[in-house]
Amino acid sequence: MNAPTIRTKDEPSPIAAALLDWYDRHHRRLPWRVGPADARAGLRADPYRVWLSEIMLQQTTVQAVKPYFERFTARWPTVAALATAPTDDIMKAWAGLGYYSRARNLKTCAELVVERHGGRFPDDLEGLKALPGIGDYTAAAIAAIAFDRPAAVVDGNVERVVTRLCAIATPVPAAKPEIRARVQALLPVDRPGDFAQATMDLGATICTPRRPACPLCPISHGCEAFSDGTQETFPVKAPKAVKPVRVGAAFVAENADGAVLLRKRAEKGLLGGMSEPPTTQWTSRADGATDIDAAPFAAKWRDAGTVTHVFTHFELRLRVFHARVDRPAPTGAWWSSREDVSGEALPTVMKHAIETAIPGATRKPGVAGGRPSTGRNDQ
DNA sequence: TACGCGTGGCG
DNA sequence: TCGCCAAGCGT
Structure with missing residues (x-):
């Protein structure tokens, strides 16, 4: 970490300011997102859509999530609609996305939001974390993005950005508390939601796991790893076990x-x-x-x-x-x-x-490329 | 704390 | 080709 800068209470740190400025110009446009211009005009993303997208995005790429998110929100536009959907329908709609306990928790969580919270998501970390499928990361993401709460959002992207920025040599996940503290210290009080999304966008597009694009990075000037030329060595990870x-x-x-x-x-x-x-x-x-x-x-x-x-x-x-x-x-x-x-x-x-x-059996019938109805596959 | 839990894309 | 990895959670 660089020498602490003296600043007034509500002024963002130079790092946060540079990151937000970059986000204003280079943010990704995603179906569940409200852009920075709208956000600064006071617009907030629908908590239901933020929640749904965050659950889908757990350990899953943006590209894989997009079509699922569109189908889910078209079919179930509100948390109340999802709460009344048959579990089997949700499982079928989730098929292919993986980690199927997420889909089971999705249904339970929607029911609880309706029954306990009148169909509105809680707007604080504690209330959110009490819901199934919502852990530290997702609670912070919803609180920051949907409710503009000053929550420290730490996902894999943020871990990578911060361990490089501060040259944190502690292996993850042991370094988590230290990372969270660094993020909390950087948090701009007026734009916590944009800051969270900015950090994740930076990790996804610039501060990538391999070959990070440091010359394009808005905060490389404050990055310890970059100044050492060791950016690709972070985050440090414990060796993993062999797969049986x-x-x-x-x-x-x-x-x-x-x-x-x-x-x-x-x-x-x-x-x-x-x-x-x-x-x-x-x-x-x-x-x-x-x-x-x-x-x-x-x-x-x-x-x-x-x-x-x-x-x-x-x-x-x-x-x-x-x-x-x-x-x-x-x-x-x-x-x-x-x-x-x-x-x-x-x-x-x-x-x-x-x-x-049975080649073709799981593709939608009646479209070109499908298996002919008379076709036999026995050899 | 460490493990169980999917899938698809990429270098 | 194949190991790595992606916006983690529950136990």
């Missing part, structure tokens, strides 16, 4: 009409509440059950190939079998018609498994 490999099998059953047999996973845990074709248990043992013997019922199972999918903490190798069968769905399962499959709450890994067995 798990193996299993998925059984994609297709009937004469092209319907696919699906079942629902347990509500909690991995891919909780989502749908899938029947699979074996996934085991880290190399000799895990990947055989036809593990099929949910006897059929002429054909080995369709293997899907490899990397989760956060393990790698899954899923051997895929395919069969034409004509029988009622077992208890707890259902035949999902050709038209319905694309709209099911299928995680990406399960879509891939089904595609491996």
Whole structure:
């Protein structure tokens, strides 16, 4: 940190002033955002849209979130509308975005906002943090962006910007308290929401993990790491554990009409509440059950190939079998018609498994490029 | 504190 | 190709 500058109470620090000035000129335009000009005219973003976007953006890129955000807000324009939506509809709309506990919490949180808070989000950190799915970061982001509260917003971008700015060598996440204190000290009292978004924009576009564009950075003059030429060494991270490999099998059953047999996973845990074709248990043992013997019922199972999918903490190798069968769905399962499959709450890994067995099955039917209704894929 | 929890894009 | 990583939260 540079020598502290003497300034009057409400005057932003030179760093914050430079950052806000840069934000005024270079801010990103995003569907959930109110631009700096409107913000300074007193306009605030809709707390519902800020909340929804922040939940979607947890560990997820802006590019991936955009279409989901548009679909959600078009279908459920208010928190009250979302609160009354069937959980299954929300899970289906969330399918593909990942971290599905976010979708379950989304519904619960909307209900609580309606029941406990009359349909309005709390405007303080404590009230926000009491809601499911809202932690330190999201509470601060909503408080600052939607309610202009002087909250220190610390996400991965801010961690990177601040550890470089102040050359903080403590590994993250242990450095979190120190980072938060630095942010709080920099906070401009009159524009906390813009400051939060400015810091995140800087991290996303200039102060990037690799090859940061320091010559374009509005606060490089105050950056310790830049002056040392060590910017790419921050933030310091603890070494990560190796990923174990798990193996299993998925059984994609297709009937004469092209319907696919699906079942629902347990509500909690991995891919909780989502749908899938029947699979074996996934085991880290190399000799895990990947055989036809593990099929949910006897059929002429054909080995369709293997899907490899990397989760956060393990790698899954899923051997895929395919069969034409004509029988009622077992208890707890259902035949999902050709038209319905694309709209099911299928995680990406399960879509891939089904595609491996039946190319085109999870794409929307009736459009060019879809699988012809008479097409057979048996080899 | 450390782990469980998805997915897609990028160099 | 593949490891890294992206606006974290809950337990």
